Amino acid sequence: MSDPGQSQGLRGRFFAQGATTVRNAVLRREAGTLIVDLGDGERRAAPTIAEVSERVGRIPVQIRFSDGSAFEVPWDADLAVLGHVSGAHEAVLNRVERNWMAVAAATVGLVLTAAALYVWGVPAAARGLAAVTPAAVVTAIDAASRETFERSILQPTTVSQARQDQLRSAFADMLDKAGYQGPPPRLLFASAPSIGANAFALPGGTVLVTDGLLTLASTDDEILGVLAHEAGHVQARHGLRQLYAALGIYVVMGMIGGDPGHLADTVATQAGALQMLSYSRDFEREADRYGVAAMKAAGRDPLALARILGRLGKQDDSSLWSSHPDTAERRAEIERLAKEP
Amino acid sequence: MTPSFCSACGTKLPDQVRFCPSCGQFVADAPGAPAAPAPIRSLVPREVTPQFRGQASEYFGIWIVNVLLSIVTIGIYSAWAKVRRLRYFYGNTELDGHTFDYHAQPMQILKGRVLVVGALILYQALVAISPFFSVLLVAYVFALPWAINSSLAFNARMTSYRNVRFSFQGNYWSAFFIYAVFPVLILLSLGLLLPFFSKLSGSYVGNRLRFGVAAFRTDMKVGPLYGNLGLSVLFLLGCSVAFAVLIGLIMVATAGKSVDGREMVAVVPFAIYVSFIVSAVFYRAGVRNVLFGATRLEPGHQLVSRLNRAKMAWIAVSNTVVTILTIGLMRPWAAIRSYRYTMASSALVVQGSLDGIVAAAATQGSVVASEYVDVGGIDLGV
Incomplete structure (x- = not known):
């Protein structure tokens, strides 16, 4: 916790598995391990990531864990902390859909x-x-x-x-x-x-x-x-x-x-x-x-x-x-x- | 409140500060704090309204890419398009600080679509070859209840809020009576039994839907539904007259001098037909109000719907006109507009909080059934 570079994590909400219980939390990497920091000194190793939801518009991105819990971050959060997993979910479509020139070209193309x-x-x-x-x-x-x-x-x-x-x-x-x-x-x-x-x-x-x-x-x-x-x-x-x-x-x-x-x-x-x-x-x-x-x-x-x-x-x-x-x-x-x- | 720590430097934070006194880090939503907005732990019920954050300009980009890719891939992409569209609408619907999500896999949906479209084409081809194959309609009637139940189950299962899924548990013979038998009774009664259908259908869905382990409970009364039908009929009459007069005026204005009387009369069925569709929107909005008003999410969260029926009809009509005039390009705007109004007119009166509702295992439903109900445009009246 003393190294500020490492402690800067991903802020979001942690959804416990199997219930509507929600808490603000930070997802950060410490010594190569992904940690969910729920505050109050309550920290746990993040379960295996099962899926990162695709970006659509500006809806929140959910990092879903294999045990059914999930971590929700804003649509534009930097997912670098996830390591290689984030690379697999490069939201090309999302970037195309948000680019006005691409959208204009698609409109002309569609017509x-x-x-x-x-x-x-x-x-x-x-x-x-x-x-x-x-x-x-x-x-x-x-x-x-x-x-x-x-x-x-x-x-x-x-x-x-x-x-x-x-x-x-x-x-x-x-x-x-x-x-x-x-x-x-x-x-x-x-x-x-x-x-x-x-x-x-x-x-x-x-x-x-x-x-x-x-x-x-x-x-x-x-x-x-x-x-x-x-x-x-x-x-x-x-x-x-x-x-x-x-x-x-x-x-x-x-x-x-x-x-x-x-x-x-x-x-x-x-x-x-x-x-x-x-x-x-x-x-x-x-x-x-x-x-x-x-x-x-x-x-x-x-x-x-x-x-x-x-x-x-x-x-x-x-x-x-x-x-x-x-x-x-x-x-x-x-x-x-x-x-x- | 339990003490919390700055996420940047670890300093213990005093209560209710927005910035860390040690390093200046923004800590208003520090870890450990319950996710915003803070649940008010009081027994006073509070009304929460779904906020829809989608924007027409943003949705246009998603829609145009969806349509273009769907056409270019001869329909294959339409499965991905459906998931993106639903995720955009669900993910932008925020209730009490949290959004909804849609979880179906596009590949699942594609398989369902291929099966359904294949079956429909086969059926049409068989009937075109010989009307004898219309006997397949009997099989259709018996498969319909299953399709409706499985579709409701699938769509509920694919929907989540706060990481907990919805679920639906159907019953074959109840669905058979409501969706295969009762429509015949409505026809025989010349529509007079329609409110009973709305009650049966609304109660069927409203009592079999669950959010996690929490069940929805619906107790609809038929009286308000008859009131709604009466108003809808008046609305239909008014609409028909207004529409026929409007077309008549346009004909006189464009054709000038001599308009054939018979031509004017020929317009009347068309005016009634269009008015019927518009009045159906009016009626359905009324049913939704009654249904929501009679529905609670256990233990005591009350659903609310305050749609203005005439406004709903107006939105439907103007959306259609605008969509046609812009050869479809304003369709995203129209879709957002009616969805936004529907959400803004809905609410949930929360008793206590929505915390701690436990997820439940449930039937998965069938994507084929869901696609069938989707493609076939079956209207469950809810």
Whole structure:
């Protein structure tokens, strides 16, 4: 105790093992041994150090001993007295997190990474996953969603068998001429009053057409135009890609949220859904391009799609939340594509 | 008071000096003195409020590194991120001069996460292939009570205060009734039984939690919970109307001249939906107040919660708006803000002192269950 250099120890609090009893104490090294000095001449050799807690912000650092007792010091205490043990717990992260330049760089890095993921990463991963998804899985998903639809909103069609056969063969003939390469198409007819004139494609090649659409169409070319558009979705595997993209966005959002916040979680999920919508705008344009090409290849009128789009648009243009890009914009684009040689 | 000695030169110190008369060393918290603040050994109860010392600017650094590393490592770092986040919040929460700590090992959490996420993906894939696999939901219902108990046990076990761990001892069938059966009754009663659920759930946790060997004891009355539900419903109505009007005004202002009447009507369900989420925050704050007010830590330390429900709802709404407007960058600020308010509105009325509470052995719980409850966003209503 007479040598001041040696007696300068680490001031902190000593937590006895197995109870909330706490005392101020000094941890110091004497003749190579670590001593806990509790004052009043009460001194004991420190037990083996089991762990030194990592530095996070400015929370206290705990030196935990193997017998369950612990010694707590301020976050910025010099742990040199512990000897080699302190070296193992160099708080690199803590220094990075406290350095404003590093934090600024991380912020820029995060914004760039997130933007890159959003624009390229997630769509590319979704495209890759969709491409390698086994046909059996796609067929199974297709069948499952068809079953769900049939149970919920679909009713038996009123379209005659002869008319169905005629449209099926015209559809097959068109895809044949257009060099279609997706899963084998399967055209289904159903009555679905709740969704009006509509058509949609399931991932495995099922294209569903409502009776309402057949009523709305004034020529067969208009029906086939819509079918060609849906075949475009199937060939490019849009359904699957959308599924995977939504999943990817959800995962990334979860990481950014990082902590439970009820509202933020909900909003993150909604944002995932919005993301799906903006993908599907690109998908719609791509399907339109394919539709026009297929109609041309089959020697049909490519503008028929634009015409029925106009009428579909009037049917429900309350589409604040609709996934289809502005109908006018799409029609103009179709007309432009139709004029191209 | 027993005599103490200067830590620098060893001189015996007179009582109540701040500096050593011999060498000038600062000795106010000399070794041997009970750790500050000095416990008042009186029988007069004193109220201590948790002080939260975290700062948004400081937490931002931790958060941004957490998120960046989590994304770059395709999620692996998220386990380390969780530990750092919780340690930052616990370690900055100071009650009666001492902080809390969180002890889970990141590697443990990572393993739990991998198992849970793997199982969820497998389940989703199976259901996507065939709805038949929805029968797995039956297994889920029976595993749920176990998951909730193990998760509560794990999280309690990983939390310490003054070097003593918390613990939780669940009971399978009690949890089964409260978390698997009772929610069905709530639906059947159109929500009228919700306060009973809050009472059951609060009492379940509040009577099975321990700090060392000291047990928590909860005796909740359902009356105040019904009062809380009534106010929450009024709040929901007010919120819905205000929100619908707000959206309507925005639509008129942006769309100008002609706004379709049907479009205006279509906004109403959305307004109610959002208001529901906000009202849930309101209701939950009320339940916490009632729960804390009915809970003691043996022998007689009383818990206190004085959350202002409307203020909690406001904090949740404004936090969300600010977070969205800043594409997530204000999330750390928002998290600190709501945590700070929650802590500042809580207290513990200490009878005597918190010294001498003895640690206890207890079940370790399951990290897989904890991660499941975490990932699945299960809300225990406490």
